[in-house]
Amino acid sequence: MPALFDAVLELADDHLILGHRLSEWCGHAPMLEEDLALPNMALDLIGTARTLYDYAAQLEGKGRSEDDLAFLRVEREYRNLLICERPNGDFAQTMLRQLYFAAFMEPYWAAAVDSPDAVIRGVAGKAMKEMAYHVRHAGEWVIRLGDGTEDSAARMQAAVAELHRFTGEIFEESAASAALVAEGVLPARAGMRPAWDRVIGMIFAEAMLEAPEVPYPQTGGRRGLHGEHLGHLLAEMQYLQRAYPGATW
């Protein structure tokens, strides 16, 4: 079932790439508590990615492993959403990116717990709880920073200006995921719009932020059309697997 393989891979890529980005903070966060929280969230995402890659590898049935899928595909083969690969920027950008993603994934996984696919159901049951925590943690920071000092408010607004143009893509279906939505295996992405709008609206109201009009929404990740940052991320992440082909680690 190639559509399921593709759709699972898309989800796996989202989680790995965003988890990798969060892991870059480890040891460099604004306070010790965040040096613990950021790796924690990264671990949630990487854990989900591992289960999904493993499943994708089984579906494919060509003997590839989770690591083959993660470490031996190039930029154009990666299907992650553009927002997941955006550089960390400052703490405001990192938290906003996390909020945008998690505020989508929480209702998405909540809807997927009824999937006829046992693996999707299993992932969804665990991940929806994790995403609820990410929404809370990131949302609280967006509020603190948006309604903090003059400087933090300006940085938060700049983060919104930077990242909002990537949010539309979160709701798009690829050909593969559309086929699975039709079969009832995955929830329809567009169906998450009201929940996402409500959560972001509530948080933005408290954070004194305004969502901007987006004249030119950015999209393309699902077709492997990424920004220039992803190649560097992959070059770093895949270095050992590329430098020592076939070795076991």
Place this chain on the structure above:
Amino acid sequence: MYSQGLIGADGATGETPEFLARFQARIDAEEKIEPNDAMPEGYRRTLIRQIGQHAHSEIVGMLPEGNWITRAPSLKRKAALLAKVQDEGGHGLYLYAAAETLGVSREQMTEELLSGKAKYSSIFNYPTLSWADIGVIGWLVDGAAIMNQIPLCRCSYGPYARAMIRVCKEESFHQRQGYEIVMTLARGTPAQREMAQDALNRWWWPSLMMFGPSDGDSQHSDQSMSWKIKRFTNDELRQKFIDATVPQAEFLGLTVPDPELRWNEEKGGYDHGPIDWAEFWRVVKGGGQMNVDRIRDRRKAWEDGAWVREAALAHAEKRRARRVAQAAE
């Protein structure tokens, strides 16, 4: 991970002989000293210094291992390393909290770390140059930490002793994980094997230095021993570590980089070659390859995060003011 034992602690204390005798009697009776108990100033100062150094070591220790998180060679290794580095941060937080029970704040301690006034373990002033370093750090550095910290679970100061119980459990998990990484490399390709041997060559001697100066040169051991902050001398702990670790290296087929290493039947332990104490003091005093970078990185994280911490405080204050205003309506 672990701090360097005690370097530069001042156990001098100005209490009356009667007070000191009463305190010593409690220590000798193996009573735990708790935060609100009367204690000699020298005891308090020694502990603040030791726990602070220990906490700083955990925090700075996140950097050399963090250096490989984004390059970990498999998803399993990546997750395990992230979790490990996160554990180190957790130990730091836990230890700062233990030190705070002695009347010093985390901000003060952070200030001292960033200004270079406070020490942390010299081991973190070496660079992590290959993936094998991550395995060898777990195996040797966490292994040495465990040797140091197991006796600290019986330290006379209650909060520190209790913190150490939890920390030791996690460290022993890290140690096994590190050893497993090295084992995988040692059984891997020739290049991986070479990577493992190179890492052992570079980390062996610095790991032995983690136990601190030889007993003859350690000025503060006696007072710390009689206060039962410390239970074994630096050399005793170092010997235990060598005796436990050499067979582990042999099992892997790796060579400990000490041509003078010999089993001594009579003492039931290994004899080892001379430790380069000049290098040890150079690194402790700030001359190691990574001393400047480590503190610069910590300072950058702290300074770059200042606006976040200020915003959090400002926001909390705004909320408080709004609550007060609402209540007044």
